[in-house]
Amino acid sequence: MATITDVARAAGVSPATVSRVFNGGRVTPERAERVRRAAADLGFSPNRVAQSLRKQRGSVIGLLIPDIENPFFTALARGVEDAAQQTNLSVVLCNTDEDIEKERRYLGIALAEQMAGVIVAAASRDRTDLSALAARGMPVVAVDRRPRNAPVDAVLVDNQHGGEAATEHLLAGGYRRIACITGPAATSTSEERLAGYRDVLRTALHDGRVPAPPTGDPLTAWVRHADFKVEGGRAAMADLLAMETPPDAVFVANNLMTVGALTALREAGQTPPGFGVLSFGDVPWAALVHPSLTTVQQPSYDLGFTAATLLQERIGGTNTPLRTVVLRTALKIRASTAGPAPQDLAASP
Amino acid sequence: MATITDVARAAGVSPATVSRVFNGGRVTPERAERVRRAAADLGFSPNRVAQSLRKQRGSVIGLLIPDIENPFFTALARGVEDAAQQTNLSVVLCNTDEDIEKERRYLGIALAEQMAGVIVAAASRDRTDLSALAARGMPVVAVDRRPRNAPVDAVLVDNQHGGEAATEHLLAGGYRRIACITGPAATSTSEERLAGYRDVLRTALHDGRVPAPPTGDPLTAWVRHADFKVEGGRAAMADLLAMETPPDAVFVANNLMTVGALTALREAGQTPPGFGVLSFGDVPWAALVHPSLTTVQQPSYDLGFTAATLLQERIGGTNTPLRTVVLRTALKIRASTAGPAPQDLAASP
DNA sequence: GTGAAAGCGCTAACAA
DNA sequence: TTGTTAGCGCTTTCAC
Secondary structure, three states: OOOHHHHHHHHOOOHHHHHHHHHOOOOOHHHHHHHHHHHHHHOOOOOHHHHHHHHOOOOEEEEEEOOOOOHHHHHHHHHHHHHHHOOOOEEEEEEOOOOHHHHHHHHHHHHHOOOOEEEEOOOOOOOOOOHHHHHHOOOEEEEOOOOOOOOOEEEEEOHHHHHHHHHHHHHHOOOOOEEEEEOOOOOHHHHHHHHHHHHHHHHHHHHOOOOOOOOOOOOOOOEEEOOOOHHHHHHHHHHHHOOOOOOOEEEEOOHHHHHHHHHHHHHOOOOOOOOEEEEEOOOOOHHHOOOOOEEEEOOHHHHHHHHHHHHHHHHOOOOOOOOEEEEOOEEEOOHHHOOOOHHHHHHOO | OOOHHHHHHHHOOOHHHHHHHHHOOOOOHHHHHHHHHHHHHHOOOOOHHHHHHHHOOOOEEEEEEOOOOOHHHHHHHHHHHHHHHOOOOEEEEEEOOOOHHHHHHHHHHHHHOOOOEEEEOOOOOOOOOOHHHHHHOOOEEEEOOOOOOOOOEEEEEOHHHHHHHHHHHHHHOOOOOEEEEEOOOOOHHHHHHHHHHHHHHHHHHHHOOOOOOOOOOOOOOOEEEOOOOHHHHHHHHHHHHOOOOOOOEEEEOOHHHHHHHHHHHHHOOOOOOOOEEEEEOOOOOHHHOOOOOEEEEOOHHHHHHHHHHHHHHHHOOOOOOOOEEEEOOEEEOOHHHOOOOHHHHHHOO
16 A cells, blocks of 8 residues: 555655645645656555544544434435535444443544544433543534533424424324323433423313323323334334223324334224324335325434534534524324224214 | 553553553553553543554444445344444444445545455445455455455355245246346346246246246346336336236345335235235335235345454454355245236136 | 654564 | 564644
């Protein structure tokens, strides 16, 4: 592998000059040309490791996501990658598996590899610790999920609003016993979507538009926390269906749990829209699901693209105050929430 | 950030001793303990960039895959990651997008970052160029797809056999006009799966078990090449259905194209098993697809795990001759190939 | 505009 | 077993 010194010798200049040619320093055109030719001849390409060591900063950005098998995050990753192309930073994808320990390890690696910056969808709102990076002055952008008390830029969606819109829509469709399957309580997105659900439901209960469940806190009885995975969604839905007074619709807080919930419904012989189903986030290959699913659409790609853009600004040295960008979701109405089955309507008082 | 020199000073030893403590050199227990304590106090963790520069080899392995949005590859990636944990190498995921140029860039980065090794699912059988890595002595393992003439270890599945089993099964189910939607001709997996289809079909034509299509080469008439993506599968299926004598079953060479093909079938008012559908590779969230799909199951996770294991052996310095590991696929029979509709049976002579 | 020289943090060869 | 020393390939003063 040719080094900068080899090129310098071949071009009859000093290594410093070669470096300048490749980094936009001032060099007379004639010598620059000689250097470039020599470099091409030798197949030289600068050693990024040496560059990183010397500059105390690499040209890789780390992207920490909790579930590489969730299409939401792969779309987000694509957004990050596309944005990163612009500055020829490369992206390292790290799958944290919703595991705080794995996440901690990867953050350590980011530090040890002197990465240029990190984009993180935090495994936990409270336990994700970004302080070491901050201390080192490494730029960090939080994406999708907001870690508490971390002094970082953030790119999020309007989760609460999405949760509200979803629940309103189910109410408007005639459903009266609306359940919610949300994610881990330690995740900001879970809680915000749930909060949206609760706010709308509270009002509806107050108005008398909706009956209270026979037992328990009406804002809790039909709520289940799961793990954002398919199997978790299935189990939660099965649990809801086994209740004495089961719900007649469900708002599911992410795409994979919706897949699980639909499976459980089918096993129980229920189908939308007789039983209403609304998913936060598009279900992958939803075209194959019948009936088509009403969803709160997430701008997953843009989430990634925006985060990478902000990060690159910081890496470039921007000193603006911390920014939080909130991207809009949109309710996409399809068939799965068209209204409860007639017998259900008759049965409700 | 504390350096090895800081730790050395704090512990009253030389930097070399500190290095030895962290790399398994011989150090008296007492001093080793002092070093460890000092390191802990200072929050020291070795600078991986400096390590890489000095050792001329990093602790990152590159994984180049053609489509990060395909669950087959994300499962494979998980396998790689899990295997890599064992030697605490980290994995950089690079999405080449089936684009030979992007792939070339990433291979260059692998070199410039002095990665420990590379696992690659080649974008092209003929045009993927691994020679620069070979020249540099960087270990490489090909996974899923075999690049031609590259002197590297490979981990593959028995594509041809899978294609044969699939076609046999459709024949046995009573389908008589079996189409094949395969991937790009430049990809080894496409061609091998197609070869399996053709071999079985050729025999069946010869035996007279199957009628030749009215026009064209019987081994080509019902074959379509697409791009391994959903939309490509949809278009290919639509094209097949528009034929004067359309097929009555299809063998689709990958999971995403199957999603597309199913969409096209639905649009045309056809449903399995009346129209037989068999997918090479599991369709994501297949549980939601009705009827359930017969598939050639791929060991995607193991593909990745095995590849990473081989790679790590090479990185460790194994000098065994080149190995090709072929993993078995398994035909998983479900409902989508249960046999053609009665009227079709009646109609065929 | 150019080159000489120092040094980023670490490890490996050698000497003690 | 331990320390000293050199150097991985690059960028960046600093002097010219």
